[in-house]
Amino acid sequence: MIPASFDYEVADSAVHALALLAEHGEDAKLLAGGHSLLPMMKVRLAQPAVLIDIARVSELSGIRIEGDEVVIGATTRHAEVAGSELLRAEVPILAYAAAQVGDPQIRHRGTIGGSLAHADPSADLPMTLLALGGSVEITGPSGVRVVAADDFFVGPFESVLGPDELLTAVRVPRGGPVPWGYQKFVRRANDWAIVGAAAYGGRVALASMGGTPLRAAATEEALKSGASVEEAARLAAEGTSPGYDFHADVDYRQHLARVLTKRALEGKAG
Amino acid sequence: MTEIKLTVNGVARSDEVEPRLLLIHYLRETLGLRAANVGCDTTSCGACTVLLDGESVKSCTVLAVQANDHSVTTAEGLVAEDGTMSAVQQAFRENHGLQCGFCTPGMVMAATSLLADNPHPTEQEVREGLEGNFCRCTGYHNIVRSVLAAADKLSGSSPASEVPTDGVRA
Numbered sequence: 001m002i003p004a005s006f007d008y009e010v011a012d013s014a015v016h017a018l019a020l021l022a023e024h025g026e027d028a029k030l031l032a033g034g035h036s037l038l039p040m041m042k043v044r045l046a047q048p049a050v051l052i053d054i055a056r057v058s059e060l061s062g063i064r065i066e067g068d069e070v071v072i073g074a075t076t077r078h079a080e081v082a083g084s085e086l087l088r089a090e091v092p093i094l095a096y097a098a099a100q101v102g103d104p105q106i107r108h109r110g111t112i113g114g115s116l117a118h119a120d121p122s123a124d125l126p127m128t129l130l131a132l133g134g135s136v137e138i139t140g141p142s143g144v145r146v147v148a149a150d151d152f153f154v155g156p157f158e159s160v161l162g163p164d165e166l167l168t169a170v171r172v173p174r175g176g177p178v179p180w181g182y183q184k185f186v187r188r189a190n191d192w193a194i195v196g197a198a199a200y201g202g203r204v205a206l207a208s209m210g211g212t213p214l215r216a217a218a219t220e221e222a223l224k225s226g227a228s229v230e231e232a233a234r235l236a237a238e239g240t241s242p243g244y245d246f247h248a249d250v251d252y253r254q255h256l257a258r259v260l261t262k263r264a265l266e267g268k269a270g
Numbered sequence: 271m272t273e274i275k276l277t278v279n280g281v282a283r284s285d286e287v288e289p290r291l292l293l294i295h296y297l298r299e300t301l302g303l304r305a306a307n308v309g310c311d312t313t314s315c316g317a318c319t320v321l322l323d324g325e326s327v328k329s330c331t332v333l334a335v336q337a338n339d340h341s342v343t344t345a346e347g348l349v350a351e352d353g354t355m356s357a358v359q360q361a362f363r364e365n366h367g368l369q370c371g372f373c374t375p376g377m378v379m380a381a382t383s384l385l386a387d388n389p390h391p392t393e394q395e396v397r398e399g400l401e402g403n404f405c406r407c408t409g410y411h412n413i414v415r416s417v418l419a420a421a422d423k424l425s426g427s428s429p430a431s432e433v434p435t436d437g438v439r440a
Contacts, residue, residue, distance in 0.1 A: 103402025
């Protein structure tokens with residue numbers, strides 16, 4: 001399968017990438033690792049006229065501490081997030097989640113910013129950012145804005161990121177010993193979650209339970225009111241309307257959400 | 271057309287390519303390096319796995335222009351000038367790590383990358399490390415044996431001591 005023809009531009013800085021986006025408008029797409037975009041281009045679900053390669057912009061990559069947050073550059077690859085000693089100590093759930101993305105080859109190419117911008121409701125990192133209460137840093141023609149994960153995802157494969165904007169970094173709170181758990185239910189190796197659940201402190205996020213990654217609001221409320229993990233997890237599917245496919249129907253997904261939420265709240269990773 | 275300059279199996283290359291040309295097609299069609307195969311063409315099966323700057327990637331999901339200024343290694347590039355195979359390639363031969371052979375170049379490249387990251391993997395780590403490579407013949411047992419044997423050989427200890435012989439989890 002061959003992508004449709006496009007022009008290829010290489011950005012040498014974030015400012016240059018924004019200028020190229022302004023020049024080419026909605027016909028342009030940003031290319032980092034390309035592991036969400038290129039598969040879509042190969043089946044012609046995406047046919048951008050221009051690709052702007054931001055993978056060579058060094059200022060967009062890397063992991064550093066800023067105050068009480070860890071800041072991860074948008075083009076930082078999953079393998080680097082997964083292997084980061086800093087993240088393993090400060091935000092271990094994020095390093096763990098990055099290690100669950102795809103397979104080793106995919107983790108060598110795919111980037112954290114690309115995965116979030118792609119906004120797949122079944123993916124590992126959108127769910128994890130939501131559980132963490134993290135945010136994304138977005139740079140556009142009018143400057144920089146920081147958007148909380150709770151406000152970033154608006155629909156399947158859709159976020160508030162505008163066509164003239166660049167997701168430049170991901171911000172997550174330094175947690176250290178905050179208890180966490182991570183559950184991803186799959187039938188096949190290197191697949192997306194049939195249902196996923198990530199728990200971080202009292203926050204719980206679900207994957208594949210709706211058009212966006214979701215907070216398990218009723219579970220979180222119950223925990224706040226002193227409910228046991230078992231009682232709170234029973235409420236995990238409340239208010240959700242997941243889709244159905246040949247892997248799972250709606251009832252089964254809601255059952256999985258309850259079971260996986262319980263395991264995640266018990267601190268299990270698997 | 272876009273000019274790319276890269277190193278492939280240690281040889282400097284320079285070519286004019288269409289931006290949409292996939293790395294796998296550049297390697298196979300432009301350079302005539304046919305070890306890496308097109309299998310699923312959807313980033314799943316791993317038959318097209320090559321090394322980009324030493325790390326395994328699926329070359330059906332990389333544009334040739336993305337490899338500009340980088341270094342690519344295919345299974346052909348693992349063989350020494352005198353024809354000696356790499357330890358991983360040799361281990362696949364000695365442990366019958368293939369049947370039809372279609373997945374083998376990708377398996378060998380993924381295993382090479384895995385052992386560079388983790389020279390002493392457990393059997394479970396080998397299985398998880400090859401998660402991105404499908405084999406429809408062997409049931410994976412001999413492939414896992416091959417990678418463990420290569421790890422032993424590369425670390426200088428005697429092979430086979432930790433290689434599972436039965437009861438291997440599929």
